Each structure stands twice: as C-alpha cells, then as structure tokens.
Amino acid sequence: xxxxxxxxxxxxxxxxxxxxxxxxxxxxxxxxxxxxxxxxxxxxxxxxxxxxxxxxxxxxxxxxxxxxxxxxxxxxxxxxxxxxxxxxxxxxxxxxxxxxxxxxxxxxxxxxxxxxxxxxxxxxxxxxxxxxxxxxxxxxxxxxxxxxxxxxxxxxxxxxxxxxxxxxxxxxxxxx
Numbered sequence: 001x002x003x004x005x006x007x008x009x010x011x012x013x014x015x016x017x018x019x020x021x022x023x024x025x026x027x028x029x030x031x032x033x034x035x036x037x038x039x040x041x042x043x044x045x046x047x048x049x050x051x052x053x054x055x056x057x058x059x060x061x062x063x064x065x066x067x068x069x070x071x072x073x074x075x076x077x078x079x080x081x082x083x084x085x086x087x088x089x090x091x092x093x094x095x096x097x098x099x100x101x102x103x104x105x106x107x108x109x110x111x112x113x114x115x116x117x118x119x120x121x122x123x124x125x126x127x128x129x130x131x132x133x134x135x136x137x138x139x140x141x142x143x144x145x146x147x148x149x150x151x152x153x154x155x156x157x158x159x160x161x162x163x164x165x166x167x168x169x170x171x172x173x174x175x176x
Contacts, residue, residue: 002108002111002125002127003125003126003127004111004112004115004123004124004125004126005123005124005125006115006119006121006122006123006124008023008122008124010124011023011122011124011142014126015124015126015140015142015161016140016161016163018053018054018057018159018161019124019140019141019142019159019161021054022051022054022142022159023122023124023142023144023159025050025051025054026041026046026122026144026157029041029045029046038147038150039120039121039145039147039150040120040144040145040146040147040150040153041146041147042146042147042148043146043148043154043155045146046146046157054159055081055082056081056082056083056084057081057083057084057159057160057161058079058080058081058084058157058158058159059077059079059080059081059084059157059158059160060077060078060079060080060155060156060157061075061076061077061078061097061113061155061156061157061158062075062076062077062078062154062155063075063117063153063154063155063156064076070098070110071114071117071118073117074096074098075096075097075098075110075113075156076094076095076096076097077092077093077094077095077096077097077100078093078155079093080092080093083160083162084160087137087162088100097109097110097113098110108125108127112125112141112143113143113156116143116144116145116153116156117145117153117156120145120147120151120153121145122142122143122144122145123142123143124140124141124142124143125140125141125143126138126139126140126141127139137162137163138162138163139160139161139162139163140160140161140163141158141159141160141161142158142159143156143157143158144156144157144158144159
C-alpha cells in the first residue's frame with residue numbers, strides 16, 4: 001500500500017519540522033476575520049514573501065476542468081521550486097502531472113491529487129522514489145488544497161522535502 005495519510009496529527013508525529021511549518025502556515029490562512037475557519041484558503045491568501053523559506057520546495061498545480069481528461073480535470077504545474085526542478089533534472093512548469101510526476105508510478109501522485117481535490121483535504125505522503133539518475137531517494141510531501149469558494153479546489157500547493165541527498169556517491173560498478 002502506498003504510504004500516505006489524510007490524518008494531519010499522524011503527519012505532525014512523523015514529518016520534518018519544515019514540512020509541519022508549511023502545513024501550519026497553510027492552516028493559518030484558513031482563518032477568517034470573524035474568527036471562523038474555512039476548509040481551504042484562497043490562492044490570494046498565500047503570500048510568496050511569507051513563504052520565502054519554503055519556495056525552493058514548492059509546487060503550485062492548477063486544477064483545470066476538462067471533461068475529456070481522467071477525473072474530468074487536468075493538473076498542470078504552474079510554479080515549481082528550484083529544488084523540485086533540480087530533483088527532476090528539468091522544469092515541468094506548464095506540463096501536466098500525468099506527463100511529469102516522479103515516483104514509482106504516476107498513479108501514486110495522481111492518487112494523492114485526487115484525494116486532495118475530491119476530499120478537499122490535505123494529504124501527506126512519504127516514500128522512497130527512483131531518481132532519474134538511477135538511485136533511490138527518500139522524500140515526504142504535504143499536498144494542500146486552495147479554493148476561491150471553499151468548495152471547488154482550484155489549485156493544489158505542495159511542499160516536498162527530499163530526505164536523502166542528491167550528492168550520493170556513484171554506485172560501485174561506476175567506480176571500477
């Protein structure tokens with residue numbers, strides 16, 4: 001079974017402090033001036049200046065209605081942070097998640113997005129994924145919904161933490 005949860009208390013117990021900090025930032029943006037809380041903040045509630053320390057690890061994905069696409073929508077990378085670009089070896093901005101998701105299977109990533117969008121809820125995942133250069137990396141990611149009307153998810157913002165360094169020594173067979 002793919003390692004993911006929608007239980008943010010479980011996430012808080014197992015994630016790195018940066019990941020929890022980003023989740024708490026998103027959570028704080030759900031508050032309304034009258035003290036009430038929305039399920040999801042709006043995209044305009046998220047301020048790039050306030051998120052400076054997380055920006056290299058962020059992705060912002062547009063949720064575009066499209067009846068011809070699976071689940072009636074296309075997921076398109078609008079913004080991709082430098083760490084995410086370096087991890088992939090290319091910039092997926094403007095391309096779809098179906099084309100550019102990394103991991104064991106694209107269905108793992110789209111499964112996460114579907115949970116976020118259909119459930120209007122955060123998702124946290126952790127796993128080992130194959131790097132394009134051929135070695136495994138450990139990662140964790142929190143995926144968070146954004147909505148203009150607190151009902152329809154218009155964007156998903158993610159924070160991904162690579163736990164294993166990209167600067168791993170080459171495999172022994174490359175040295176010999």
